[in-house]
Amino acid sequence: MPYLLAFIAALVALYVLVWLTVAAVMWFLIPALLIVLPIGLLAGVFWGCTVPLLTLTGLRGWQPRTITAQDVKQGTSNLPKLRQGSPFGRDPAWPSYLVAQSRVDLREMWRRTLRTLGVGWGKCRKLGDQWDNPVGWAVLVIVLGPTWLMVSVGALGATAMILLLCLSALLAMITGWLLVAGLLRGGDHLVRWLRRASGSCQSCYYVSSLPAFPCARCGEMHRDIRPGLLGAVWRRCICGALLPTTVLRAAFQLQTSCPNCLEPLRAGAAVHRDVRLPVFGPVSAGKTRLVYAGLLALRDQAAAAGASVDFTDEQSKRAFEHGVEIISTGSDTAKTPAGQLPTAITAQVTVARRKALLHLFDAAGEFYIDRGDNSELLFLDHAQGLVFVVDPFSIPWVQDQLGGRGQVMLARANAAVDDPEQVYHVTAGRLRDYGVQTSNQRLAIAVVKADLLVDLPPAQDLRPDRVREWLQEAGLDNLVLAAERDFAEVRYFVVASVHSARAGSPMSPANPFAWLMARAGLQLLPGEPDPTKQTEEAA
Amino acid sequence: MTTPGPRHPTISYLVHRGVLIGIVLTITLSTGFLVLSAAADLQLWVISAIQAARDEWTSWNWSLW
Numbered sequence: 001m002p003y004l005l006a007f008i009a010a011l012v013a014l015y016v017l018v019w020l021t022v023a024a025v026m027w028f029l030i031p032a033l034l035i036v037l038p039i040g041l042l043a044g045v046f047w048g049c050t051v052p053l054l055t056l057t058g059l060r061g062w063q064p065r066t067i068t069a070q071d072v073k074q075g076t077s078n079l080p081k082l083r084q085g086s087p088f089g090r091d092p093a094w095p096s097y098l099v100a101q102s103r104v105d106l107r108e109m110w111r112r113t114l115r116t117l118g119v120g121w122g123k124c125r126k127l128g129d130q131w132d133n134p135v136g137w138a139v140l141v142i143v144l145g146p147t148w149l150m151v152s153v154g155a156l157g158a159t160a161m162i163l164l165l166c167l168s169a170l171l172a173m174i175t176g177w178l179l180v181a182g183l184l185r186g187g188d189h190l191v192r193w194l195r196r197a198s199g200s201c202q203s204c205y206y207v208s209s210l211p212a213f214p215c216a217r218c219g220e221m222h223r224d225i226r227p228g229l230l231g232a233v234w235r236r237c238i239c240g241a242l243l244p245t246t247v248l249r250a251a252f253q254l255q256t257s258c259p260n261c262l263e264p265l266r267a268g269a270a271v272h273r274d275v276r277l278p279v280f281g282p283v284s285a286g287k288t289r290l291v292y293a294g295l296l297a298l299r300d301q302a303a304a305a306g307a308s309v310d311f312t313d314e315q316s317k318r319a320f321e322h323g324v325e326i327i328s329t330g331s332d333t334a335k336t337p338a339g340q341l342p343t344a345i346t347a348q349v350t351v352a353r354r355k356a357l358l359h360l361f362d363a364a365g366e367f368y369i370d371r372g373d374n375s376e377l378l379f380l381d382h383a384q385g386l387v388f389v390v391d392p393f394s395i396p397w398v399q400d401q402l403g404g405r406g407q408v409m410l411a412r413a414n415a416a417v418d419d420p421e422q423v424y425h426v427t428a429g430r431l432r433d434y435g436v437q438t439s440n441q442r443l444a445i446a447v448v449k450a451d452l453l454v455d456l457p458p459a460q461d462l463r464p465d466r467v468r469e470w471l472q473e474a475g476l477d478n479l480v481l482a483a484e485r486d487f488a489e490v491r492y493f494v495v496a497s498v499h500s501a502r503a504g505s506p507m508s509p510a511n512p513f514a515w516l517m518a519r520a521g522l523q524l525l526p527g528e529p530d531p532t533k534q535t536e537e538a539a
Numbered sequence: 540m541t542t543p544g545p546r547h548p549t550i551s552y553l554v555h556r557g558v559l560i561g562i563v564l565t566i567t568l569s570t571g572f573l574v575l576s577a578a579a580d581l582q583l584w585v586i587s588a589i590q591a592a593r594d595e596w597t598s599w600n601w602s603l604w
Contacts, residue, residue, distance in 0.1 A: 026596035031589040049567035056560045066548050097555040166559050
C-alpha cells in the first residue's frame with residue numbers, strides 16, 4: 001500500500017513538473033524568443049551593413065591591405081601574369097582599383113564579417129564551458145545559440161547582399177573602364193599603324209613600335225605605357241607622378257627611350273613614320289660625302305617644295321653642320337673611324353602636315369669587307385632600303401681607260417681599293433644570314449664622284465638613264481645581275497656629291513635617298529625623282 | 540633611381556571606394572527605413588504571435604485538467 005501511494009505521489013509530481021515546464025515554455029520562453037530572435041536578426045542585418053562600411057572607410061583599423069605600385073613591381077599584386085612573359089615584369093605603377101584593389105576590398109568585407117561572427121560564436125562556447133551545469137547549457141542552447149544564429153544569418157545575408165550589389169556596380173564600372181581603355185589603346189595603335197610609326201634606336205639599332213618611357217620625376221622605366229591594368233587614361237608611377245597612357249600622348253610629354261638599351265630616342269620616335277636607310281660600300285668609296293651632300297640637297301629640295309628637313313637632336317645637327325661645311329668648302333671628308341659603330345644621323349622631314357624621321361646609317365667601309373666584321377651592323381636588318389655606293393675609280397675598266405692620267409686622277413679621287421662586287425656580296429650574304437627578306441627590299445646603286453669623272457673618257461656613256469648599261473660595260477655585270485636577283489627593285493643613280501649638284505638635278509646626291517624615301521611612303525616631292533625623265537628633259 | 544612611392548591609397552582608390560561606400564550606405568539606410576516603416580506591423584505580429592502561443596497554452600492547459 002505505501003508503495004502504491006508513493007507511486008501515485010511521484011506521478012502527480014511528474015505531472016506538475018511537466019505542467020510547470022510547458023507553462024514556462026509557452027508563457028515565457030516562446031514570447032521571449034519571439035521578441036529576441038527578430039531583434040537578433042535585425043541586429044545581424046545592421047552589423048552586416050556596418051562591417052563593410054567600417055572596412056571600406058578603414059575605421060577601427062579594419063582597412064584592407066593596399067595593393068601598391070611596389071606590389072605590382074614585385075609581382076605580389078594578384079594581377080594576371082603577363083602573356084608574353086616579359087623578363088622585366090610589370091611596370092612600377094599603381095594598378096587600376098577595378099582590377100586589383102576591388103577584389104581585396106570585397107574579400108576583406110566578407111572575411112571581416114565572418115571573423116566578427118566567429119568571435120561571437122567563440123564567446124558562446126566559452127560561456128557554455130563556464131556554465132558547466134544543465135541549466136547553463138539549456139540557456140546556451142535554447143536562448144543564446146538561436147539568438148546568435150539569427151544575428152549570423154542577418155549579418156551574412158546583409159553582407160552577401162552588399163557584396164552582390166558592390167560586385168554589380170564594379171562590373172558596370174569595369175565595363176566602362178574596358179570601353180575607355182580599349183578605345184584609347186585601339187585608337188593609339190591604329191594611328192601609329194596608319195603612320196607606320198616605329199622607334200629605332202640610333203645607338204643599338206633596335207626597332208620597336210613600343211618604346212619605353214622613363215618617369216619624368218623618378219626616372220623609373222615604363223616599358224608598356226599603353227592603356228591597361230595599370231590605368232586606362234592615366235597611370236600613377238611608383239613615385240606618385242601621373243603619366244599619360246597612350247604612346248602618342250606619352251611621346252609628347254615624356255622622354256622616349258629605347259626598350260633595349262634605354263638610350264633616349266630621337267624626338268618623335270614611335271609617333272611618326274620611321275625611314276631607315278643604311279649606306280654601304282667599300283672604304284673610301286664616298287659614303288660619308290654622299291650622306292652629307294645628300295642631306296644638304298634633300299634640305300634644299302624640301303625647302304623648294306614647301307617641305308622641311310630639320311635636325312632636332314644635337315648630335316645630328318652637329319653632324320649636318322659639319323657636313324654642310326665640308327660640302328660647301330669642297331674640303332675632303334675625314335675617314336670614318338674603322339671599328340666604330342655609327343650613330344644614325346636623323347632628320348625630321350615635314351611634308352604638308354605629315355612628319356617622318358629619316359635615319360641615315362653610315363658605317364666605315366671596313367665593316368663590309370669581311371663577313372665576320374659586319375655581324376654588329378643590325379641597322380641593315382631593319383632598313384626599308386639600302387644605298388650601295390660604287391666608286392667608279394675603283395673599277396679596273398675605268399682605271400684602264402684613264403691611261404696616263406690614271407694615277408693622278410686616282411689620287412685626286414682618293415679611289416677605293418676594295419672590289420665593289422665583293423663588298424656587295426658580303427653585305428647581301430649578311431642580310432640573308434640574318435633572315436632579311438631582300439626580295440622585299442629596294443636597293444639604290446649610286447655611282448659617286450661623277451663630278452670628277454664626268455669629263456673623262458670612261459664617262460663618255462655615263463648618263464643618269466644609262467647607269468645600269470655603263471656598269472655592265474665597265475665589267476660589273478655580275479654585280480648588276482646579283483643585285484637585280486636579290487632585291488625587289490634596283491634603281492641606278494650617278495651622283496656628284498658636291499654643292500654645285502643642285503637639288504633636283506639628274507646628278508643630285510639627294511636622288512637615291514629621295515627614291516628610297518618615296519618607296520618607303522615618305523614622298524618629299526609630288527613626283528619622285530626619275531633620272532631618266534630628268535635627262536630626257538635636259539636633253 | 541627608385542624613389543619609394545606613397546603607401547597610402549591613391550585618389551583613384553579613394554574615389555572608387557567612395558562609390559562602394561555610397562552603395563553600402565544606401566543599402567543600410569534603405570534597410571533602416573524599411574525596418575522603421577514596418578516596425579509597427581512587426582510589433583503587432585510579435586504581440587499576436589505571443590498571444591497565440593498563450594491562447595494555445597490556455598486551451599491545452601484546460602484540456603489537461
